[in-house]
Amino acid sequence: MSEKAGDVDLTGAKLNTGVWLVKVPKYLSHQWAKATGRGEVGKLRISKYVSFTLNEELTAIEGIEDKTVSAPREHPLTMQTVGGQTLAVFTETSSDKIALEGVVVQRADCRPAVSENYMKLKRLQIEESTKPIRLSQQLAKAVTNNYKPVANHAYNMEYERKKKEEGKRARADKQQVLDMLFSAFEKHQYYNIKDLVDITKQPVIYLKEILRDIGIYNVKGTHKNTWELKPEYRHYQGEEKVDE
């Protein structure tokens, strides 16, 4: 779609739509986020001064035990000029469409009216923020690795158990092994011998013999120490060889 390539919808710019850029304190934006219904958050009064009054229902702050603390309601707005700077507003939709909404004509700073309430709120916030991110915590039990075990006991036991359970790898039928190998090589071109042993569950020597038949061992290059199928066995995209 030609439009997807980033055409900007310039209607806002052409209409010279003017908008305000208002800086709002964090707590206030949190409260606004809780607005219900149509999203009404308060009233803006414009006269000689501009101020914003938060709706009653939005003053309750969540997450604080102290119920006496709530968000202040009155917020005078300090108006500032844009200065020479051009601030435009553009929007981006989830479908990557970009539109120019307008140009900022006025900047404002929303401040809470100073009140007891606000001070309490602030104190709480400060307490919150001064808590360090990293904590020192005393451990109940010291972590030590001071022993010099001959073998790590727990690990040793686990290892032995695993070995016993798996048993020695049995040589399966050569054809079966070949099938397994071919299907593995269909997925990836290069394999480490260890991975192949894992996949096929064959003893290494036996597996190596089979691999020597059908594959080659890369010593150098980017895929170091890996096995890959011989070219005549390969059937990858772009190659025109035939499987066995």
Added chain:
Amino acid sequence: MASLGSSSSSGTEYIVRVPKNTNKKYNIMAFNAGDKVNCSTWTQARMERDMSARKIYGEEETPEGAAGSEFGKKQREEARRKKFGIVTREFKPEDQPWILKVNGKAGKRFKGLKKGGVTENASYYIFTQCPDGAFEAFPVHGWYNFTPVAKHRTLTAEEAEEEWGRRNKVVNHFSIMLQRRLREQTQGDEEEEESEKSAKKKKGGGRGGDLRIHDMEDDFEMSSDDSDNSLGEDGEGKTKAKSEAGKGKSKKKKKNNDKEALEDSDDGDYEGLEVDYMSDESSSDEEPEKGRPSKGEDIPKGIDEASESEEESEEEKQNEEEAKEEEEEEEGKKTPAQAEKKKKKDSSGESDSSDDSDIEGETASALFMKKRTPPKRGGGRGSAGSSRTGSRPGTPSIDSAATSNTLRAAASKLEQGKRQTQGPGTDSPAAKRLKMDPSGQSPCPSGKSTPQPPSGKSTPSSSDVQLTEEAVRRYLIRKPMTTKDLLKKFQTKRTGLSSEQTVNVLAQILKRLNPERKNVNDKMHFYLTE
């Protein structure tokens, strides 16, 4: 739409809404005040993310699955990274800069970088007024600072540093970009032909930082580099490079040598010079000197001769060109010819002048020239000048000839730059033509200049312009030479071959000749005995 409506003192109230369901993310596009951007004048605009950082940040794409992939590669890579503590920053498309193109291809371009920390401590909201009078507030998702992108060519960091080092000497700043453009041109041609070679070494002719593979190439490259790079822009009296349109353009492309600001050399300067007994140098060149190396700056210190001789010839050229300039251009503009001359490195002003002398100048103001040159020549080059004029009895105005010659040469050089294949063609006929004349006229063929110190030409240029086996054989028979010396004989500007071609051909010739080797002063010299 600042404050609306209310004229009443009590003010008006508006409801503020924060819409919840919007799927549009609002962002700020900030322009600098100085750029004077007016969005309403934009007719069309395109904006997209600049994903060029993806290559840097993104890991190399190895094919997943099937051909070319390795089992467990990803995990292994990750484990390796963790082991070494390599922390790679993720490539987040959201944080990538924007590229804004306004008014199509010919319009402005802007780059918008995301400003960090905007949403950390305070939130910005955009208040728009709705038709019903209420305000709607949208949170600002990101802030992007847009700056205009320069469409004109700029210098790279290395080049800028070099120019900075020469800032006290360079007066003509226009030439800096011209020179660069021309260099790119020649480089582009060379690259087409020698793609592998260029793969091995950095594009020839570039200043500094060539990747040296082995010594031979080193030598080859060095000299050709010297010749290519030589020019400096040393301070020059005339700064403006404008002249008439057509001429001006071609000339402009030439490097301008601002030698005039350099001090004149005193008589005693050339006393200790070693003189090469090879007398083929100082032959007429077909092409006038184009580039003068800067005052020994770009040339390794070991090559005193070359730099000295070049300086000399530079200054001579300088004089000629100055004179020519005056008469050709309007007030003191840089000569195209001068620029062209400076382009090529010609160690022998003598041969050059012989060239010029043979070409009868078309300029009417030969007289004018003559008058001017003597005073300039006076300067410390008395000996050089006099000997030169002495050996060429029949040359009325060397400079005037120089002018026309250089003009032609400049034009041909330009063409050569564009069509490398034709380059040698155009040059050699010119070369041959010019060579004929001198040999016809002067008893002492320009080719075999007498190796006299007064002339001060320590390393005269080669007479045989063509890089042939015959020529090389002649040199090697006469005296043992290093590859570097050989290369100097066959300078790219003369033979019309690019530096890489020269290197190649010379290598082939040497292979064929299979000369004897001898180590002199720790340098490998070739020689032939016949």
